[in-house]
Amino acid sequence: xxxxxxxxxxxxxxxxxxxxxxxxxxxxxxxxxxxxxxxxxxxxxxxxxxxxxxxxxxxxxxxxxxxxxxxxxxxxxxxxxxxxxxxxxxxxxxxxxxxxxxxxxxxxxxxxxxxxxxxxxxxxxxxxxxxxxxxxxxxxxxxxxxxxxxxxxxxxxxxxxxxxxxxxxxxxxxxxxxxxxxxxxxxxxxxxxxxxxxxxxxxxxxxxxxxxxxxxxxxxxxxxxxxxxxxxxxxxxxxxxxxxxxxxxxxxxxxxxxxxxxxxxxxxxxxxxxxxxxxxxxxxxxxxxxxxxxx
Amino acid sequence: xxxxxxxxxxxxxxxxxxxxxxxxxxxxxxxxxxxxxxxxxxxxxxxxxxxxxxxxxxxxxxxxxxxxxxxxxxxxxxxxxxxxxxxxxxxxxxxxxxxxxxxxxxxxxxxxxxxxxxxxxxxxxxxxxxxxxxxxxxxxxxxxxxxxxxxxxxxxxxxxxxxxxxxxxxxxxxxxxxxxxxxxxxxxxxxxxxxxxxxxxxxxxxxxxxxxxxxxxxxxxxxxxxxxxxxxxxxxxxxxxxxxxxxxxxxxxxxxxxxxxxxxxxxxxxxxxxxxxxxxxxxxxxxxxxxxxxxxxxxxxxxxxxxxxxxxxxxxxxxxxxxxxxxxxxxxxxxxxxxxxxxxxxxxxxxxxxxxxxxxxxxxxxxxxxxxxxxxxxxxxxxxxxxxxxxxxxxxxxxxxxxxxxxxxxxxxxxxxxxxxxxxxxxxxxxxxxxxxxxxxxxxxxxxxxxxxxxxxxxxxxxxxxxxxxxxxxxxxxxxxxxxxxxxxxxxxxxxxxxxxxxxxxxxxxxxxxxxxxxxxxxxxxxxxxxxxxxxxxxxxxxxxxxxxxxxxxxxxxxxxxxxxxxxxxxxxxxxxxxxxxxxxxxxxxxxxxxxxxxxxxxxxxxxxxxxxxxxxxxxxxxxxx
Numbered sequence: 001x002x003x004x005x006x007x008x009x010x011x012x013x014x015x016x017x018x019x020x021x022x023x024x025x026x027x028x029x030x031x032x033x034x035x036x037x038x039x040x041x042x043x044x045x046x047x048x049x050x051x052x053x054x055x056x057x058x059x060x061x062x063x064x065x066x067x068x069x070x071x072x073x074x075x076x077x078x079x080x081x082x083x084x085x086x087x088x089x090x091x092x093x094x095x096x097x098x099x100x101x102x103x104x105x106x107x108x109x110x111x112x113x114x115x116x117x118x119x120x121x122x123x124x125x126x127x128x129x130x131x132x133x134x135x136x137x138x139x140x141x142x143x144x145x146x147x148x149x150x151x152x153x154x155x156x157x158x159x160x161x162x163x164x165x166x167x168x169x170x171x172x173x174x175x176x177x178x179x180x181x182x183x184x185x186x187x188x189x190x191x192x193x194x195x196x197x198x199x200x201x202x203x204x205x206x207x208x209x210x211x212x213x214x215x216x217x218x219x220x221x222x223x224x225x226x227x228x229x230x231x232x233x234x235x236x237x238x239x240x241x242x243x244x245x246x247x248x249x250x251x252x253x254x255x256x257x258x259x260x261x262x263x264x265x266x267x268x269x270x271x272x273x274x275x276x277x278x279x280x281x282x283x284x285x286x287x288x289x290x291x292x293x294x295x
Numbered sequence: 296x297x298x299x300x301x302x303x304x305x306x307x308x309x310x311x312x313x314x315x316x317x318x319x320x321x322x323x324x325x326x327x328x329x330x331x332x333x334x335x336x337x338x339x340x341x342x343x344x345x346x347x348x349x350x351x352x353x354x355x356x357x358x359x360x361x362x363x364x365x366x367x368x369x370x371x372x373x374x375x376x377x378x379x380x381x382x383x384x385x386x387x388x389x390x391x392x393x394x395x396x397x398x399x400x401x402x403x404x405x406x407x408x409x410x411x412x413x414x415x416x417x418x419x420x421x422x423x424x425x426x427x428x429x430x431x432x433x434x435x436x437x438x439x440x441x442x443x444x445x446x447x448x449x450x451x452x453x454x455x456x457x458x459x460x461x462x463x464x465x466x467x468x469x470x471x472x473x474x475x476x477x478x479x480x481x482x483x484x485x486x487x488x489x490x491x492x493x494x495x496x497x498x499x500x501x502x503x504x505x506x507x508x509x510x511x512x513x514x515x516x517x518x519x520x521x522x523x524x525x526x527x528x529x530x531x532x533x534x535x536x537x538x539x540x541x542x543x544x545x546x547x548x549x550x551x552x553x554x555x556x557x558x559x560x561x562x563x564x565x566x567x568x569x570x571x572x573x574x575x576x577x578x579x580x581x582x583x584x585x586x587x588x589x590x591x592x593x594x595x596x597x598x599x600x601x602x603x604x605x606x607x608x609x610x611x612x613x614x615x616x617x618x619x620x621x622x623x624x625x626x627x628x629x630x631x632x633x634x635x636x637x638x639x640x641x642x643x644x645x646x647x648x649x650x651x652x653x654x655x656x657x658x659x660x661x662x663x664x665x666x667x668x669x670x671x672x673x674x675x676x677x678x679x680x681x682x683x684x685x686x687x688x689x690x691x692x693x694x695x696x697x698x699x700x701x702x703x704x705x706x707x708x709x710x711x712x713x714x715x716x717x718x719x720x721x722x723x724x725x726x727x728x729x730x731x732x733x734x735x736x737x738x739x740x741x742x743x744x745x746x747x748x749x750x751x752x753x754x755x756x757x758x759x760x761x762x763x764x765x766x767x768x769x770x771x772x773x774x775x776x777x778x779x780x781x782x783x784x785x786x787x788x789x790x791x792x793x794x795x796x797x798x799x800x801x802x803x804x805x806x807x808x809x810x811x812x813x814x815x816x817x818x819x820x821x822x823x824x825x826x827x828x829x830x831x832x833x834x835x836x837x838x839x840x841x842x843x844x845x846x847x848x849x850x851x852x853x854x855x856x857x858x859x860x861x862x863x864x865x866x867x868x869x870x871x872x873x874x875x876x877x878x879x880x881x882x883x884x885x886x887x888x889x890x891x892x893x894x895x896x897x898x899x900x901x902x903x904x905x906x907x908x909x910x911x912x913x914x915x916x917x918x919x920x921x
Contacts, residue, residue, distance in 0.1 A: 035434055085632045092359050093635040096566060098629030103559060107621040112646035115617070230437060269449030276442035279435040280423040 002134050007253050013141030015249020016148035019242045020203035021226030023155065024196035026241035029230065031185075031192040034094045038078060038101035040223025042200040045206055046070040047214030048109060052097025054120040060209075067176065067208065068201035075197025079190060087189070102219065109216035122212040145204050151202055152242060155195070155203065159238070164191050172236065200226075224268065231275050296496050298783060302649050303495035310574075311487045318343065318577050318648070331576035331588075339584040340479045341541045343577055345557075346564045347486040348478055348533030350576040352563060355430030355522050357506035361558055362420070362440030363534050365447040368417055368553035369537030370409040371542040372451065372458055375465045378405030378543070383830040386682030387459045395457070405866065406539045413535040421527045425502035425520040430509040444558060451550035458550065482540050486533050490573045491645055492686075497783050498525045504780040507769035514729060514763075516755035516784040516833060542742035563627045571771070574644045579637065583626065587619045594618030641771060650811070676788065681742030682706050683759065683837050683869065688727050688737030690720075690893075697723045698734070699893035703871065705837065705886075710863070710870040712884035714877070716913055718782055719890040722764060722874045725839055728871075729761045730754040741836065756788040758836030762826040764845060770815035774806050774825055777814050781832040792834040795866060803865055804858070820851050824858060838863055839874040844879050856882040877905070889913065 013114045021039065028036050049070040078101055086097045097147025128139040159165035167188045170178040179185050207222055208214070229248045248271065257266050297303035322336035349363045375402045376384075376391070384396050400408065414919045420443055429436035452461045459465045464862035487822050493499045505512035505519035512519055542548045560583070568579025594615050630637060683705050690698040698720045705711040713721050726732035728739050730751035739746045739754075755761075760781070769777050775797065782795045801807050804824045809817065814825060823843060830838055843859060856879060863870045874880050880887060881901040889897045889904050891913040904910055 018814060035438075038430075082628060082632060086635075089635065091434055091437070092357065093631050095359055095434070096562070096627060097631040100624060100631050102626050103624030104621070105624075107617065107624045110617040111615050111621055235434065268445045272442035272445045276423065276446075277441045279427040281426070281437055293457075 003257075006135055007257055008250070009137055009141060009251035011253040012246065013138065013144050013249070014253055015246035016144045017203045017206050017222075018225045018229045018248050019245025020148060020151065020199045021154075022229035022241040022245040022248075023238060024199040024203075025226045025230040026235065026238050027168070027172075027196045027199075027232070029191045029235050030238065031168065031175065031189050032083065032094070032223070033091070034098060035085065035227065035230075036196075037095065037098040037223060037227065038082075038105070038219075039196070039200060039226050040219030040221065040257075041078070041102055041105040042071040042074050042197055042219075043204045043222045044105055044109065044214065044216065044219035045074045046201060046204045047208050047211075047218050048113065048118070049213055050208050051118045051120045051249065059293075060123045064205050067205050068198065070106055071201030072194055072197035072206050075193045075200065078189065079193040083193075084134070084189075085184075102223070106216050106227075107147050115216060117215050119213040120208075122209055126209055140206075140210065147202065151199065155242065158195075164188075168192055168195075169238075172238070223288070228271055228275060232278075296498075297492075297498075298497065298779060304492065306649045306652065307491040307495050307645040308488060310643070310648055311484070311491050314574060314644055315480075315487055315579055316778050318483070318581065330838055332479075335584065337476065337479065338541075338546060339580055340476070340483050341537055341544060342561065342564065343385060343533055344479075344482050344486045344537030344540065344562050346576045346580050347490045347573065348530050348535075348537055349561055349565055350530075350570060350573060351490050351493055351533060352526050352530035354570045354572070354576070355494060355502040355506060355526050356429075356519075358424075358429055358433060358440075358523070359437045360440040361437065362443035362561075363531065364553050364558040364561065365440070365444035366413050366417060366531045367538035367541075367557070368447045368451060368550070370413045370531075370538040371414040371548045371553055372465070372537075373814040374409040374527045374539035375467070375542050375548050376404045376405075376457070377408045379465060379467055387463055387465055388456055391457055391757065402539075402543060406536065408907045409539045410532050410535045413531050417528050417531040421524040424527070424560045425524060429523060430519060431506045437613040444554070445838070448550055448554050451553075457606055458548075461550060464547050464549035464552075465872075467543070479540055479544070482536050486536070487577070489529060489533055491643075493526070493529055494573060495645070496642070497787075498522055500776070500780055500783060502526050503772065504769045504777075507771060508767045509770065510731065510751075511763065511767035512780070514731070514755055514767075515781040516701070516752050516760070516762050516788055518750075518752045552593040559623065563630075566635075566637050567626055567630050569639035569641065571636070571641035572639045572643045574642065574729065575637050575639035578639060582610075582638070583623070583797060586622055586626065588620040590622035590809070606771075626862065644813075661877055681744075681758070681836055683728075683871070684738070684740050685724065685728050686738045686740075688724060688739070689734055689735045690723055690727060690732060698727065698737075700737075701890055701893055701895055702737070703888050703895075705869055705871055707836070707869050708867075709886065710860075710872065710884045712880040712887040713871060713873045713890065714875070714880060714887060714904070714910075715890035715896075718892075719913075720893040721890055722841055723893075724890065725761060725841055725871070725873060728754075729759055729839060755833060756784065758789070758834075759839060760830045760835035760837075761839040762823075762830050762841055762843060766822050766826060768814040768817075768821075768822060768825060768829070771813055772816070773811050775801065775810040777825055777829050778806075778832045781829050785832060785834045789834045792867075795832045795834050797832060800828045800832055800862070800865065803861055804831075819846060822854070823847070827858065827862050831866045831868070834866050835868045837869045837871060840870065840874075842874055843872065844874055844876050849878070852879045853882070855879065858882060881905075908911050 025036055025039050028034055046067040049062050050067050053066055082097055082101050087094050105289055126140045127135045130139065159169055167178065167183045168191065170181070170183060171188050203222070225248060230241045230246035231244070233242070233244030252267055252269065255270065319410065322339060325331040326333050326336050345367065349360065352358065352363070353360055375396060376395050380397050381397050384391070386397060390396065395433050420439070424436050424439055427435045427439055449636045451458045473680050501512065501517045502522040504515065504517055505522060509519055538553065543548055545552070564579040564583045565576055566579070567582055568577065569575025594617065686702040686704055688698050689696070689700055701720060701724055701726065703711060703713065713724065715721050723732060727734045727737070730749055733748065737747065741757055741759060744757060746757060769780065778797050782797050785795050800811050804827060806821070806825060806828060809821065814822070817825060827840070827843065846856065859870060859872065860883065872883065884901050885902040886899065888895055889907070889910045896909040896913060897907040
């Protein structure tokens with residue numbers, strides 16, 4: 001029982017970060033029908049910014065806003081340079097464009113920094129824990145969960161209460177109609193990328209605090225988590241993406257702690273397999289990709 | 296298998312030999328006259344086999360696959376396990392499951408086993424893809440292929456008893472690596488011919504039609520899922536040959552050999568060349584191989600590579616060690632943004648050769664004789680006195696009842712019009728009859744055969760073929776190919792009917808002069824005529840036309856009356872036509888059915904229905920019954 005509770009808390013901590021990433025993927029998918037394989041690059045780029053700042057003597061207090069700002073700017077720049085040029089293109093082009101962005105960013109850091117791991121100091125409190133009864137809870141997990149919940153609450157407020165949020169949800173529901181209703185596609189799409197970058201930036205802060213290092217390929221792992229969680233939740237749905245993130249975090253923690261070591265290292269493969277099976281056996285059920293066509 | 300032997304077999308084989316010669320020739324020239332590395336050419340040949348395999352699936356079905364290198368991994372390990380000497384194997388995997396340590400079949404049998412294993416895996420994945428509703432550009436299908444790549448990679452890494460694990464891998468000692476290039480040449484030639492011939496075969500053409508428009512292909516009797524499966528199996532066989540040769544040549548296999556990097560490289564090669572073209576696939580391999588090598592060497596030596604003593608210090612920021620990775624990423628991104636169809640789009644050598652050949656043969660000759668149109672209004676084959684009946688059809692979309700017990704009945708050699716105000720349910724009725732929309736209740740039958748709930752491709756094969764209100768042509772196929780696809784389906788599924796004459800239909804529809812143009816380049820009226828000709832080429836028992844005159848001028852829609860009658864007469868089909876243009880309807884129909892709010896409110900001759908009080912009420916909005 002205690003162990004399960006412990007897993008639950010660990011899973012929530014891990015799942016929070018995934019939920020933020022997945023929500024970013026889902027927001028962009030909503031307005032562009034783009035499954036963004038380049039989402040992890042926001043973490044790569046902000047990771048190098050953090051590396052530069054921290055080794056330049058910045059404190060973490062200053063670095064945190066830097067990371068978030070860099071992630072938002074990167075997201076906007078990527079939209080401007082690449083995705084704005086393929087709006088409305090077929091899935092084939094969209095998917096490969098995001099893949100291309102991923103590889104260009106990867107290659108740039110390979111070329112201009114180096115292939116080797118760059119480390120930076122982690123904040124001292126990351127490994128601290130405190131006890132509640134017989135549970136050992138990480139301070140870090142607590143912070144992550146609280147900040148994530150606040151972020152999600154803020155995002156919900158923006159989506160429900162602001163004109164931008166309404167436009168975004170309308171565009172996600174039916175992009176063409178939303179545009180006919182006078183919603184400016186340009187600003188909605190840019191806004192979606194900014195929001196996606198903001199969420200990724202917050203996730204990035206936690207990701208980097210825990211990792212304490214970065215490499216050119218650092219974006220792959222968070223990208224996969226975000227994309228997988230968004231897929232679990234059903235691509236069209238924002239709420240689904242958040243749930244998918246928590247579910248993925250939970251599943252990982254449970255798999256790692258319950259299964260024998262040899263199988264536990266297969267987690268990613270298992271999750272992928274489950275999603276493939278989901279697509280295969282419930283092609284219309286859990287995935288809200290809108291295929292309705294007028295004939 | 297092949298509609299036209301000269302066009303679909305002889306010319307492609309000749310073109311394939313030329314392509315093979317050019318590709319290998321370029322490689323030999325590079326390593327001979329230019330003193331390039333042999334290894335680079337060897338691996339370019341292997342890459343070409345992999346990329347051609349990928350092209351067969353991605354090019355013809357339009358589904359983006361990240362999983363083909365995963366199939367390659369399966370093939371590579373199967374090949375290695377079969378072909379490596381047991382003594383060598385025992386050093387790495389002394390205790391392999393299934394007694395595989397002691398198996399020793401040699402490279403040729405190993406290759407056969409690799410292909411067989413991959414075919415089994417391919418069939419399973421293919422069924423999964425089909426169930427997920429794979430169609431051109433489907434995200435779910437792409438995610439499933441990505442899952443395959445990851446799953447094979449993780450299994451390979453985590454099952455050291457079988458694969459030698461993450462670092463050790465399996466290595467070869469069968470008299471060393473490949474000692475001559477002959478197997479590579481054979482593999483390449485085979486891959487080129489398979490890719491070209493598949494693209495020109497019946498199955499390939501159907502897959503391409505589904506790639507262009509899945510729904511329209513189904514409505515023409517094509518089952519896209521079957522064609523995608525065939526494409527997948529052929530494609531993974533070619534990939535497994537390439538993967539086995541790669542393992543053989545390298546002399547070892549590690550999980551990372553068949554993962555992201557190779558997936559990226561092969562995909563970039565395919566899209567840069569042009570994924571819909573076999574020539575393009577080969578061109579892409581050549582361009583990317585050359586580009587990467589150039590980038591690598593310029594990264595090392597800068598301009599000195601060309602013997603130029605230029606001062607390249609200012610360009611230090613470009614000439615760096617990993618320039619070739621940048622090149623790959625930029626190539627992918629650049630092509631996707633500026634030229635998503637690649638260098639060649641769907642230009643292929645064999646099609647070009649055939650077009651030249653045709654023009655050369657027709658040179659100086661008179662314009663081709665217009666094939667004579669022999670209307671065949673009366674005679675049909677057995678079962679052709681069938682009557683189409685739809686009865687008590689009810690359909691709800693959420694809370695909205697689109698059809699409420701509607702139906703229609705139409706006999707052979709009859710033209711039935713379906714009219715009604717907007718939202719009356721006309722198109723929905725047609726969608727139910729042709730299987731695109733499921734009904735809550737009701738019955739659709741043709742002759743004695745009950746077609747209720749049958750999939751649309753089966754309904755089309757039974758003889759109900761439709762056109763679409765919003766044009767759905769196979770855009771990047773030519774006009775003639777559009778018509779040919781349904782003629783192909785008809786030739787195997789509508790045998791009891793006289794085979795459709797493609798050229799005759801093209802002439803009759805006034806499409807002869809544009810028959811080699813792409814369908815998407817046609818103007819609106821011509822596109823409508825092409826939809827009609829394409830449907831007629833199925834030799835249908837009934838043609839179902841959804842607003843054939845929508846968006847046409849009065850003169851055009853008047854001409855459409857003759858057009859429809861002529862096409863229907865040519866193939867001996869009855870007609871059901873939905874339209875708003877009452878002149879057109881009275882001009883063409885023998886009988887008219889009027890729908891309102893999902894129910895039939897009147898049926899009879901055009902004059903009777905127009906005079907019917909309920910019809911007047913429905914159109915004018917006054918209360919009826921007066």
